[in-house]
Amino acid sequence: MDWIVEVYNYRVVAQFIPEFTRGIAATIWISLLSLIMALIIGTFVAIMRLSANPVLWRIAAGYVQAIRSTPLLIQIYVIYFSIPALPLLDRRLDELEGGIIALGLNAGAYMSEIIRAGIESVSRGQVEGAQSVGMTYMQRMRYVVLPQAFANVVPPLLGQTSVLIKDSSLVSFIGVFELFGAGLVVLSDRLMPNEAFMTVAFCYLVIYWVMLMFSNFAQRRLGGARR
């Protein structure tokens, strides 16, 4: 068994289990908070983009374009380094808050596009069917449009969440400790890049696999009755 230790010293990795565990927990926690933020932003921005009001529409479109046309890393830097300049806060944002806000704003733009497409994918005929039996606007939204949009939207939103989880590794650039940061600790403590990053890669793959299973499950549950 010695050759394995040569390539991948699992005994060293075992010593760092607490770091990796904390790293995974932090990655999940950061992703979860950013996800909640992204869903709220995404829903509002989607509704703004579908609105007939040109001001709302333009603000939303501009936001989405700005996010889509710049790298997340720069967004993290701008938010982390610029928030102190905002008058609302009398203190600096800490790294974790800055990272989560940047991730949330970033994912929110992509999710707004998914949500908008979901609402638009409900055909005109469905709305007319609901109108023809006398449903009000709110009833049509609640009983006909939104339930169908939801089923269309959940699988791609889960996919975007997988992207968000991977993207969260970038907050290590501003010094937030998470799964990738755990790898950096192993690298700097022991100078063992193999043990550090193969383990990190494996952990991300497990998270990815769980998300994939979850997504397949959701697709089956939501799509069961349709096509």
Added chain:
Amino acid sequence: MNEIKILEAVMPFLLEGLWMTFKISLITILCGSVLGFVVGILRMVGGWAISTTLGLYIHALRGTPFLVHLYIIYFVLPTTGISWLQLEAFPAAVIALSLYTSTYVAEIVRAAIEAVPRGQSEAARSTGMTYLQSMWYIVLPQALKLMIPPMGGIYVIIIKGTSIVSVIGIAELVRAGEHATQRHPKELMLIYGMTALLYFAYCYPVLRLARWAETKFGSVRLPS
């Protein structure tokens, strides 16, 4: 006024960084597309073993952050002791980005081939063409058209991805921005804002072009 002076001072460095970003992204879209195209086609026409292996390749790259790919290629591969795996920063960055890009391209190749109506290949087969002939002469030419618009989206993903290779010391735009902030530590916001603007100036026209191409050629969805 002060801001303008600082911008005047840092702009040459930022533009130099942008030039590097431009070079890396251009080399990557070429290498990544070729690799992705080969992977995508082989996955469709290859046997069970080939398509399973390539499926695993795609999943493995899709399931991990690009930052991890970059560290594995730049830090882990040299530990194998094999001489040609001792990569300099620039080739390491291009290889990592190209591998990452290839998974997107491969998915698009597949989606585009599947988007060509079945009737097309059936009609081709009914004239006596072999499977490969029907692919080459009938299906692929039609699929290629569908692949053009999402390639714009992929190009933007690459441009944004190049920002991450700053971490292994490539002097691209983000790195140039970081250097500039070290010289003018009080102007973080200004310098990073300018950096973001330069990325925007590079990416936004590409996205618009992709949108225009989509209305012209039709499209397949870019996988997230």
Added chain:
Amino acid sequence: MASKTPIVVVKDVCKTFKIPGRPPIHALRNVTNHVNKGEVLVVIGPSGSGKSTFLRALNGLEPVDSGSITIDDVELTAPKTDLNKLRQGVGMVFQHFNLFEHKTALENITMPQMVVLKRSKDEADEIGNKLLDRVGIGDRGDNYPSELSGGQQQRVAIARSLAMTPKVMLFDEATSALDPETVGGVLDLMKELAADGTTMVVVTHEMGFAREAGDRVTFMDEGEIVEDGTPNAVFDNPQHERTKLFLSQII
């Protein structure tokens, strides 16, 4: 069967579609018509003649530019009219069924009853099951629209409308999107409804149905009513050249 009490009254209705960069389309030009209680009015005409726009105007799905439409003494075209309330009393059957994709056949019939008419679930279920039997697919209540044939979906759509006990039923080319083998069954169902005294406005290409079930036939072309009369009069003795031309092309 038909009485002399008008339930739908249409007066001087005009509607123009304006598409930027193209000449405007006059979908309805001074259309005046009426439907009596228990009457079956069949509207025929070439595609683009405005017949579907006319039908969709009758429940306000297509707002009109001028003129007035009155349904059971409620003026649809008055600005204060609550369209949603009015539509409860006007059933509509669409060419593409427009069943709610995420609901089963039975739920498609019960959900609007509960949401709009505030009926209890038990009451709605009872009515729903009765209507499914009535339209001949009592055993498919638990199936989703995607699991039903076009003909079956259209039967569910008819049942969904009937559940609201409408004063008038509108049929917008209800059999145009169906497979040939299911057309007959749906037409038979529509004939039964007609025979039961349902007030109906039917836009269709099925001349057999118009002749057999229609009390009156209106021929439209280029947004105008060209000819109007009993089926026998319109089909056997058309007065206008355009009617003759249309009938010669279609039969």
